[in-house]
Amino acid sequence: MSTHPEAVGGTATSKARLRLWLRMLKSARGVEAELRERLRTEFGSTLPRFDVMAALERFEAGLKMSALSGVLRVSNGNVTGIVDRLAEDGLVVRVQVPGDRRATLVRLTRKGHEEFARQAAAHERWIDELLADFSVEDATALAARFDEVTHREDGA
Amino acid sequence: MSTHPEAVGGTATSKARLRLWLRMLKSARGVEAELRERLRTEFGSTLPRFDVMAALERFEAGLKMSALSGVLRVSNGNVTGIVDRLAEDGLVVRVQVPGDRRATLVRLTRKGHEEFARQAAAHERWIDELLADFSVEDATALAARFDEVTHREDGA
DNA sequence: CAAAAATGTTTTGAGCTTGAAATACTTTTG
């Protein structure tokens, strides 16, 4: 028991960081909720589906399920269901990997490419609108800042 | 069809904002995943439960279900299940609102207060650690920045 | 005051998420 204000509830520094975190979380959740809503109403899709398609767009040659879950940083079992549903809609295909009967490669179909292109363009416009408060300079500087944090957290 | 690089895939500005968003999302998700993991292993709890308890701690007099879902910005039905489980564990109670048989007030029990105090202290230490890259000045400035964004999104 | 509108909550159905267990196949090793 000291007479310092930091004695209960952490230091002044930890308080400032906590405030930052709460604001950051609120912002991120707000933007995310808006994206989710627009994907739902305008494309009948979801953020996880969009994320999977974005990853597959980047890796034209296709990705193994495990690689996909690695890139997206979500659990293995999670990806199974999302890919199942994308496959039902004809947006992705599972291809057997020759020489390893355990693995399958997931790839965007032509329909998947086309659909993703439409969604990605809209997605970029939405972000431009939602983050309109940030100038190019601010955005660039801030992005660099976050990179540090990310690299700190995990061994990325 | 112009010869400008912006013709396909948005403007330079929208690209910078998109990059910012992707970094921001990655950081927030990284911190969130770490918090979730620690709440799970060290307290056998979850982030949504922590959020509900934090809201109830702030409103000592208790909150109606609808107020709770308003404060937390999650759907009504969502809160029902979380409160159900917190009640099973004896951390919150539902109290009938006199004069309105539709509504119930949710309040932390003494056990709930004590448990939340322990978790909140740990939570603050974790954030201090995870956001150690940000000085107090940076954190404060950045928090203010995010406030703008948040106020822009919704009419908060 | 009875019908209609509004308010407060829970239920429902579909999808996302995790960690852990189960399955299936491949590679290593004794």
Place this chain on the structure above:
DNA sequence: CAAAAGTATTTCAAGCTCAAAACATTTTTG
């Protein structure tokens, strides 16, 4: 080469999430 270890994926159970529908109760209004 068979057992053991390792790798790739799916299944499972529990919980979170939403929007929409269902219920219950209160308030408003014709």
